[in-house]
Amino acid sequence: MKAQSPQVSSLDERVVASTVSHRCTAPLGEDASVSAPAGLTVEERLAEIEGFNTNLSGMVESLVDTILHLRNHDLHKLQGRVAALEQELHVERCNRELAEVSRLHPKERIVVFVGGTYFGDNIKYAWLAACKSDDALGAELWFLPSNADQEAQVRSMGGRCLPHTHAEWTPDHLHTALAAAVVVISDHLLGANPYAAALLAGARQVQMWHGVSIKEIGYRNLPPLKHMSPRIARVLRTCGHFARFVGTAARHEPEWRRWFSFDGYAPVGYARNDVLTREPAGHDLLNVDEEAWQRAGEVQARGGRIFLYAPTFRDANRAQWILQVGIERVAKAIADAGDLLIVNMHPVEQPSVPEIAKSLPSVCFVAPRTDVYPLLTRTSVLITDYSSIMFDFLLLDRPVLLFRPDHHDYVTRSRKLFDAKLSVPPGPVATTAQALVDLIRRPAEPATARNARRALRDELHDHQHGGSADRLLSLLTDELAQACAAAEEPA
Incomplete structure (x- = not known):
């Protein structure tokens, strides 16, 4: 595609600028209807008008330059978009043939x-x-x-x-x-x-x-x-x-x-669940957040509990939703008890963690793009919502809490649920931060909740003692x- 020359496309703007400038600088001294305001001579008034016309002319020139810049900018954007589409078409054509080559x-x-x-x-x-x-x-x-x-x-x-x-x-x-x-x-x-x-x-x-x-x-x-x-x-x-x-x-x-x-x-x-049956070591710890791993170990060594909050992502209100559900209140309650809250955002939302962490300074966020599974072995209580991590955690036979503060919004704007398998959930469900704090503060897990999650574990896992890999x-x-x-x- 041949782009229109900026010099040609700017002709109309230059004519407009010339016409406006000419009309604004037409001689007024011969017009009998023009008289100098009180306190100004006619010459002073004409000089003032001439200065105004000069400023106006400069503004028009600036406007023309701006229009030209915007046109050129849009042209560059269009050219870039065309190039990107041509590359996509090139890849699609190559892939159609390469797929057949791969099969042969x-x-x-x-x-x-x-x-x-x-x-x-x-x-x-x-x-x-x-x-x-x-x-x-x-x-x-x-x-x-x-x-x-x-x-x-x-x-x-x-x-x-x-x-x-x-x-x-x-x-x-x-x-x-x-x-x-x-x-x-x-x-x-x-x-x-x-x-x-x-x-x-x-x-x-x-x-x-x-x-x-x-x-x-x-x-x-x-x-x-x-x-x-x-x-x-x-x-x-x-x-x-x-x-x-x-x-x-x-x-x-x-x-x-x-x-x-x-x-x-x-x-x-699942191969990842094998690490839940052993003490993680060696390459198990490759790409694990060292700070979170060490902090969890230190708290655990002095008898504290580790609460890992691992929610799934939202298709709507992505990442921002966690700032609206009261996590800071939960973090304070856990810290006041001498325990540790670690938050692992879903990989889809992890790019927003650095920004979110600024608003929640008391929360320990797992570093983005790191492996959380070794951390599960040091987790006392898992807090989640709809994430599949709850089903893996069942293999450790430890308490699970479900925190669903935006449930209606999630099922209407993010995902439909297929949860017939959860006629009895693996743990109690909290819909507010205060309700979650109350669950965290309870002295022990009720036997009914423990029995429910064990029954779910037996239903979901044919193999419960490793060896999946x-x-x-x-x-x-x-x-x-x-x-x-x-x-x-x-x-």
Whole structure:
């Protein structure tokens, strides 16, 4: 597109400026209707008008310059937008072909683990277990990071890591992705690398997801069509099709099939929950907030309790909602008792933590993009709302409090709930900060609440004593065999 010349486009403005200036400076001395105000001679009055006209002319010139600047600025914005759209079209065209290349490309015994927004969750613990059992799998293991921090963390432990920036990929990196037999993910495959999903399209996908849900997700989290966008469409597209879907209980397969598309269901448990069955050490503590970990240890050592507040995110009023629910009152009550409140915001809202922390100086916030699961082992009481972390915490057999101060707003503006599994919740529900403080101050957990959460634990977890990562590795061995069967057949 050829842009219009600024010199040509400014012609009208220059004519307007010239005309206005001419009319304002026309001689007035010959006009009989003009007379000097009292105290001024005609010459003084004309000089005053001339000064006014000069100022006005300058203002008009300034206005013209401003109009030209704005036009040029808008033109640059438009050119930038066109360039961005051209790049998006380029990527889409490449991905359409690369996905087909990936499906046709011969597969090798290569497993790629895809990182999420931070190094943690099921991917971290599955990766650590796989690295320990590299020989047992008989496969080449690679990590696909979403950012520079993840790449540095994986490389620090000696792991094979693809570059987080696609511009740094070599032909060898490209071959690794196209030849991968299995890809392990725990979220939608929407990383920072715009080509990743296409390059891995031919691999058998093992979806670990990131928690048992009471929110409608996947195919049941649909917007009105008028709000449809390419981003939402891509999210829906990455709800399947998976070779295996990992869960925690066999009885929940129909529920997961409401939300995702997959061939086989594998209730082997979550790899991240293995750390709840041991004292975290070594690489378990990689990417854990050291300050929060140490503070929790110190309070625990002197007999204090650790309260971890881990709410899920809000689609509406994102991040700001926590400033409106009275957390400072809860923090004060906990501190006055000699205990510690730690708040772990959902990864979606963690970018706002530095700003939120300024308004809540008495609260200890977990550093953004860090792994919270080792902290659960030092947590005395979990406070949450709708987050799947409550179901993992059941394995520790410790009290859970549900804090839902904006419940009506959440279910009407954020997410519908699919909580038939919570006919009896894992703990009492508080809807105000004062009600939560009262629950915190009670001397002991009622037996009815303890029995309810134990019953829920038994319903949600077929495996309660660790070993989930080992069961996952057995699953990966099977997936490798299926993916490579054709290549391994004798000629």
